[in-house]
Amino acid sequence: xIHDSIIRDRLVTGDKxxxxxxxxxxxxxxxxxxxxxxxxxxxxxxxxxxxxxxxFYTLWTGIGVWNxxxxxxxxxxxxxxxxxxxxGHAGTLISAVLLLFRQKWRMSINRSxxxxxxxxVVCAAMFPVFHMGRVWVGYWALPLPNxxxxxxxxxxSPLLWDVFAISTYFSVSLLFWYIGLIPDIATIRDKVKGKTxxxxxxxxxxxxxxxxxxxxxxxxxxxxLAGLSTPLVLSVHTIVSTDFATSVIPGWHTTIFPxxxxxxxxxxxxxxxxxxxxxxxxxxxYENYITIGHLDAMTKIxxxxxxIVGIAxxxxxxxxxxxxxxxxxxxxxxxxxxxxxxxxxxxxSCNLIAPQVFWFRWARTTPWFIFIMSIVVNVGMWxxxxxxxxxxLHRDYLxxxxxxxxxxxxxxxxxxxxxxxxFTCFFLFAKFLPxxxxxxxxxxxxxxx
Amino acid sequence: xxxxxxxxxxxxRNKMLVGVWEDEDSLxxxxxxxxxxxxKIHDVYTPYPVHGLDRIIGVRRSKLARVAxxxxxxxxTLVTTMIWYMYVHxxxxxxxxxxxxxxxxxxxxxxxxxVLCTAFGMAFFFFWRNRLVHGIKNELLDxxxxxxxxxxxVELTDNTDQNSILETMKKHNPVELREFHNxxxxxx
Numbered sequence: 120x121i122h123d124s125i126i127r128d129r130l131v132t133g134d135k136x137x138x139x140x141x142x143x144x145x146x147x148x149x150x151x152x153x154x155x156x157x158x159x160x161x162x163x164x165x166x167x168x169x170x171x172x173x174x175f176y177t178l179w180t181g182i183g184v185w186n187x188x189x190x191x192x193x194x195x196x197x198x199x200x201x202x203x204x205x206x207g208h209a210g211t212l213i214s215a216v217l218l219l220f221r222q223k224w225r226m227s228i229n230r231s232x233x234x235x236x237x238x239x240v241v242c243a244a245m246f247p248v249f250h251m252g253r254v255w256v257g258y259w260a261l262p263l264p265n266x267x268x269x270x271x272x273x274x275x276s277p278l279l280w281d282v283f284a285i286s287t288y289f290s291v292s293l294l295f296w297y298i299g300l301i302p303d304i305a306t307i308r309d310k311v312k313g314k315t316x317x318x319x320x321x322x323x324x325x326x327x328x329x330x331x332x333x334x335x336x337x338x339x340x341x342x343x344l345a346g347l348s349t350p351l352v353l354s355v356h357t358i359v360s361t362d363f364a365t366s367v368i369p370g371w372h373t374t375i376f377p378x379x380x381x382x383x384x385x386x387x388x389x390x391x392x393x394x395x396x397x398x399x400x401x402x403x404x405y406e407n408y409i410t411i412g413h414l415d416a417m418t419k420i421x422x423x424x425x426x427i428v429g430i431a432x433x434x435x436x437x438x439x440x441x442x443x444x445x446x447x448x449x450x451x452x453x454x455x456x457x458x459x460x461x462x463x464x465x466x467x468s469c470n471l472i473a474p475q476v477f478w479f480r481w482a483r484t485t486p487w488f489i490f491i492m493s494i495v496v497n498v499g500m501w502x503x504x505x506x507x508x509x510x511x512l513h514r515d516y517l518x519x520x521x522x523x524x525x526x527x528x529x530x531x532x533x534x535x536x537x538x539x540x541x542f543t544c545f546f547l548f549a550k551f552l553p554x555x556x557x558x559x560x561x562x563x564x565x566x567x568x
Numbered sequence: 569x570x571x572x573x574x575x576x577x578x579x580x581r582n583k584m585l586v587g588v589w590e591d592e593d594s595l596x597x598x599x600x601x602x603x604x605x606x607x608k609i610h611d612v613y614t615p616y617p618v619h620g621l622d623r624i625i626g627v628r629r630s631k632l633a634r635v636a637x638x639x640x641x642x643x644x645t646l647v648t649t650m651i652w653y654m655y656v657h658x659x660x661x662x663x664x665x666x667x668x669x670x671x672x673x674x675x676x677x678x679x680x681x682x683v684l685c686t687a688f689g690m691a692f693f694f695f696w697r698n699r700l701v702h703g704i705k706n707e708l709l710d711x712x713x714x715x716x717x718x719x720x721x722v723e724l725t726d727n728t729d730q731n732s733i734l735e736t737m738k739k740h741n742p743v744e745l746r747e748f749h750n751x752x753x754x755x756x
Contacts, residue, residue, distance in 0.1 A: 262654055270661075287680040291683060328576075330611050330698075331621045332622065334621075335630060340691065354680070557616075562616040
């Protein structure tokens, strides 16, 4: 028998009805853009301009404008790639894994997290694509017939696995997101007044009527997609980690990388979700939908995954010592006490130490503090990738090729520019599509068990 | 049985009773009682998924899981064949003199290809079965059926006792009752 839960807090507060949910969540779409939206969007466009300018300069002059013409040949570029791919993991985790675990609190945040995934993967893809240098022959990475034999792609290479993993992840995430959006696009279709708007939303709503037959199959398809996406999300960052782990570079050649990268990805992804949602709930008046309870749950995940990542850092150190391999030992001593010590300790402080503050309830339930901590987490996770890539590459086996590395202005511009891509997409999403899954939220208004 | 669920279209319906509700509990109660009384319900439209309603109106369990499995097997076969053809048959690649044959290093691409085919194959069948097509004409019975209103539709034939159905519906506080005749609705 269905009854109101007496042990769980309401997931949506404010005694909302289904009509209230539509009205509240569709408000930004149906009304003219707010001033805060205009300011945020303009700022994003400025950063997008920085990306375009940096990319134009790179393509016009050549990849030599990046400071990677040395043994640190992955530099900021692959650091940024792994950083963005990692951020792209929380969306699928929230949608898929939490769906399988029947965590209903995900319903208020899954839509924006999935959108974030897609935009983050777009940002991530920019880096390896342009790192190729001759980007116009980028299609060589695909298994296409060609005039060299045909000399096909190398299926033993983790870099090729990346091509398949990232493109599959992007496509399946987009599909999952779109299927989830169809009922809400139909709701918007039936609310907008303009003829053109009605036609556009009508086109994408695919004639959705809300039939029970369709809902039953829709729920099944979502469940199966969640079942597929869960191993997919684990495989993607596992494969990204094998870009490093299958090499023989000290500091990279470790079997701990796959789980450590996956935990780090979830950690950084939740960091970015928290950054976006703490702001969005305030600016868009969604406090009744993204409640303190949601922030509490997210910060708990941040704390757990941060601790997993922290244990991985310590395990790496232990194994380096315990293995007796002097190159490994040197690589790790150099990380912590070499010329890049500041990056290593920034990483440790931001990822391992700082999230422990979430043991305290106050820290988990104070939005402005969570916002600051989410930025700390993101900074820490960028440093993690920087530490892994730069500290292992700048001290080669040959001391003659030892170098120091710092990103050039173009590299920095490209990185800042990807925030422009990300936030431009996110602001457009917030203006034209419902940021919260209306249909799912309506189904949990009654707090049933 | 074709893939497309023909029950979903309203185009060929001559006469139907349309009950509109705003309260989920009343809707479920009305549906249950109608089914209990032997009334064949054409469909129930809701703005959000109401669990259990599909079983009440007798929607059979979907075969989408089987379709997904079929798509997975197809994807797995296609991708494995592709790798074998490119890597073993057409242009064996000599890397460190390692033997050119199936190796675990194929697994990531095989896995990703399988997932890709499964997801898109299943989604395609889902869209087809549910008459979800870009640009299709919307067949709505109420402007608010995707917002906050739920609708029960019962197809009327010569043998249907319209009055008893109306009585049952009225017992559960509908917002509105209408008759649907050749695409036109009139309030009862």
